[in-house]
Amino acid sequence: xxxxxxxxxxxxxxxxxxxxxxxxxxxxxxxxxxxxxxxxxxxxxxxxxxxxxxxxxxxxxxxxxxxxxxxxxxxxxxxxxxxxxxxxxxxxxxxxxxxxxxxxxxxxxxxxxxxxxxxxxxxxxxxxxxxxxxxxxxxxxxxxxxxxxxxxxxxxxxxxxxxxxxxxxxxxxxxxxxxxxxxxxxxxxxxxxxxxxxxxxxxxxxxxxxxxxxxxxxxxxxxxxxxxxxxxxxxxxxxxxxxxxxxxxxxxxxxxxxxxxxxxxxxxxxxxxxxxxxxxxxxxxxxxxxxxxxxxxxxxxxxxxxxxxxxxxxxxxxxxxxxxxxxxxxxxxxxxxxxxxxxxxxxxxxxxxxxxxxxxxxxxxxxxxxxxxxxxxxxxxxxxxxxxxxxxxxxxxxxxxxxxxxxxxxxxxxxxxxxxxxxxxxxxxxxxxxxxxxxxxxxxxxxxxxxxxxxxxxxxxxxxxxxxxxxxxxxxxxxxxxxxxxxxxxxxxxxxxxx
Amino acid sequence: xxxxxxxxxxxxxxxxxxxxxxxxxxxxxxxxxxxxxxxxxxxxxxxxxxxxxxxxxxxxxxxxxxxxxxxxxxxxxxxxxxxxxxxxxxxxxxxxxxxxxxxxxxxxxxxxxxxxxxxxxxxxxxxxxxxxxxxxxxxxxxxxxxxxxxxxx
Numbered sequence: 001x002x003x004x005x006x007x008x009x010x011x012x013x014x015x016x017x018x019x020x021x022x023x024x025x026x027x028x029x030x031x032x033x034x035x036x037x038x039x040x041x042x043x044x045x046x047x048x049x050x051x052x053x054x055x056x057x058x059x060x061x062x063x064x065x066x067x068x069x070x071x072x073x074x075x076x077x078x079x080x081x082x083x084x085x086x087x088x089x090x091x092x093x094x095x096x097x098x099x100x101x102x103x104x105x106x107x108x109x110x111x112x113x114x115x116x117x118x119x120x121x122x123x124x125x126x127x128x129x130x131x132x133x134x135x136x137x138x139x140x141x142x143x144x145x146x147x148x149x150x151x152x153x154x155x156x157x158x159x160x161x162x163x164x165x166x167x168x169x170x171x172x173x174x175x176x177x178x179x180x181x182x183x184x185x186x187x188x189x190x191x192x193x194x195x196x197x198x199x200x201x202x203x204x205x206x207x208x209x210x211x212x213x214x215x216x217x218x219x220x221x222x223x224x225x226x227x228x229x230x231x232x233x234x235x236x237x238x239x240x241x242x243x244x245x246x247x248x249x250x251x252x253x254x255x256x257x258x259x260x261x262x263x264x265x266x267x268x269x270x271x272x273x274x275x276x277x278x279x280x281x282x283x284x285x286x287x288x289x290x291x292x293x294x295x296x297x298x299x300x301x302x303x304x305x306x307x308x309x310x311x312x313x314x315x316x317x318x319x320x321x322x323x324x325x326x327x328x329x330x331x332x333x334x335x336x337x338x339x340x341x342x343x344x345x346x347x348x349x350x351x352x353x354x355x356x357x358x359x360x361x362x363x364x365x366x367x368x369x370x371x372x373x374x375x376x377x378x379x380x381x382x383x384x385x386x387x388x389x390x391x392x393x394x395x396x397x398x399x400x401x402x403x404x405x406x407x408x409x410x411x412x413x414x415x416x417x418x419x420x421x422x423x424x425x426x427x428x429x430x431x432x433x434x435x436x437x438x439x440x441x442x443x444x445x446x447x448x449x450x451x452x453x454x455x456x457x458x459x460x461x462x463x464x465x466x467x468x469x470x471x472x473x474x475x476x477x478x479x480x481x482x483x484x485x486x487x488x489x490x491x492x493x494x495x496x497x498x499x
Numbered sequence: 500x501x502x503x504x505x506x507x508x509x510x511x512x513x514x515x516x517x518x519x520x521x522x523x524x525x526x527x528x529x530x531x532x533x534x535x536x537x538x539x540x541x542x543x544x545x546x547x548x549x550x551x552x553x554x555x556x557x558x559x560x561x562x563x564x565x566x567x568x569x570x571x572x573x574x575x576x577x578x579x580x581x582x583x584x585x586x587x588x589x590x591x592x593x594x595x596x597x598x599x600x601x602x603x604x605x606x607x608x609x610x611x612x613x614x615x616x617x618x619x620x621x622x623x624x625x626x627x628x629x630x631x632x633x634x635x636x637x638x639x640x641x642x643x644x645x646x647x648x649x650x651x652x
Contacts, residue, residue, distance in 0.1 A: 168562055174554050175523055175524075175555055178523070178524070178548065181547055187544070190544045192545075193548065224581055224582075390623075393609040393612045394627075397608055397631050400589055414589075421586060428575065431520075451542050454542065459539040
């Protein structure tokens with residue numbers, strides 16, 4: 001069978017000593033940074049990106065993927081022990097995980113989180129392997145109009161994910177698209193909106209943008225919110241979950257994995273939506289729903305396995321179609337571009353080493369994470385006690401060096417400061433930066449495909465609706481948009497009725 | 500108080516968000532003003548940016564208008580001191596890295612950034628700055644071999 005051959009090939013790539021080491025290093029660094037409060041996976045990947053410069057592409061991607069799911073694991077540790085979600089998807093883990101920790105059951109919560117995540121990771125890896133091939137075949141029939149429609153769907157999806165105002169999220173997307181047009185126009189070679197700064201000829205760098213919007217802005221926000229108070233992690237006594245814990249968790253893990261794997265693939269889906277959905281399902285199915293929010297182990301098991309499965313299957317659209325379903329995957333695309341790889345169907349068919357090696361490394365990385373996280377939990381707890389006043393200068397220094405090291409460009413360092421300012425202002429005005437980043441990454445691709453599609457159709461915009469795949473995707477995007485807007489309208493109505 | 504409901508329009512979060520969005524779109528409209536539009540079939544370099552900028556301005560106006568009409572919450576207090584200090588430390592790093600090298604630029608960044616945390620602890624700051632500069636030099640230049648200047652030439 002092709003699939004088994006491919007997976008075997010993947011393992012032969014991923015199991016070379018060098019790649020095992022990169023995978024381990026990525027998982028370890030990801031956990032390390034993920035545990036530190038105030039830095040999510042996005043800032044973690046951006047910060048550690050320079051470390052991968054010197055590596056061969058396969059090793060670099062294996063390491064970046066390791067950093068990503070390592071940061072996910074680390075995020076759940078802080079959620080359980082100090083009630084701080086290390087990243088957005090761990091919000092759900094806080095609900096019951098922290099309650100368990102307060103009841104002196106931090107150990108079993110951590111163990112179930114790690115084991116559930118591991119199982120979810122294994123299943124998601126198989127899902128990636130199974131789904132990628134047919135998707136690749138489909139994607140090869142895609143032309144400019146289909147790609148444009150698919151990216152539109154992805155952007156609409158990111159609106160679904162955004163907290164708060166739909167309108168502001170849409171505005172953020174358009175600002176991102178606009179920022180993406182800065183630089184040389186591909187068709188005419190003309191400079192666009194560069195202020196005559198020749199460093200901007202290749203466009204605004206995505207690393208200074210991401211680090212400014214997420215890393216620097218977050219530090220300012222933390223310092224402003226009286227951050228820097230030392231946290232008091234709950235004690236971890238005994239790791240082993242009881243037989244009762246396992247009995248309660250097993251079905252929750254399985255359901256969480258299934259829900260997470262499915263939702264991760266959808267544009268705009270991913271870890272957070274998956275964790276919420278899985279948690280809600282468990283609460284609905286439970287014999288006694290009132291236990292939830294008071295330390296129900298099923299809540300931790302479902303949320304953690306779902307977010308890990310979702311995080312992993314969100315690689316599928318990124319790797320096979322070149323379309324990032326969320327901001328972290330957008331960053332991965334940028335990272336791949338630095339290593340000279342353009343994600344898309346080409347990668348799967350022409351670079352099997354890279355694709356299957358990465359898929360296999362995910363399984364290995366998940367196994368490593370169980371080892372890194374459970375026996376070494378004492379180290380991570382100690383790390384949580386490092387005061388923020390020592391941490392944030394270190395984070396900033398690595399961001400600054402990281403940005404500078406990309407092109408040895410001072411302009412990019414200054415750009416990071418500028419986007420840090422923008423990021424903080426957006427944060428205070430309750431505008432989500434994630435849709436902006438997604439728009440920024442997709443902008444140039446969308447413009448190129450739009451122009452190509454219009455050239456093919458001789459300027460007839462109907463080309464997007466007369467081609468079946470493109471029409472279907474756009475219809476889906478429209479439906480999704482209506483779905484997001486309708487509850488918003490209803491809520492508005494409810495508010496007016498109250499007044 | 501962050502997130503408190505306000506009646507005065509100039510304190511409302513959405514009014515400012517709308518104005519900011521409009522300003523960004525307006526800036527882009529102005530910058531893209533000299534770029535050729537072309538036609539839909541063969542778009543010029545200005546076609547997409549100008550349409551996008553127009554949409555951004557329009558969306559900003561709607562956000563702002565809704566803030567004015569529907570009211571909303573205030574943005575809360577701004578962390579102006581940390582913001583200014585953090586940005587200054589990055590700018591200092593950018594200004595110094597090619598002039599004085601990685602070690603001194605790192606020390607400058609850490610020293611300036613620490614001011615943002617309030618409550619000065621001079622000994623801790625000096626120790627942290629030197630330790631981080633040494634670690635950065637060892638990792639990025641020693642281990643990863645990035646071609647940085649370490650010291651003033």
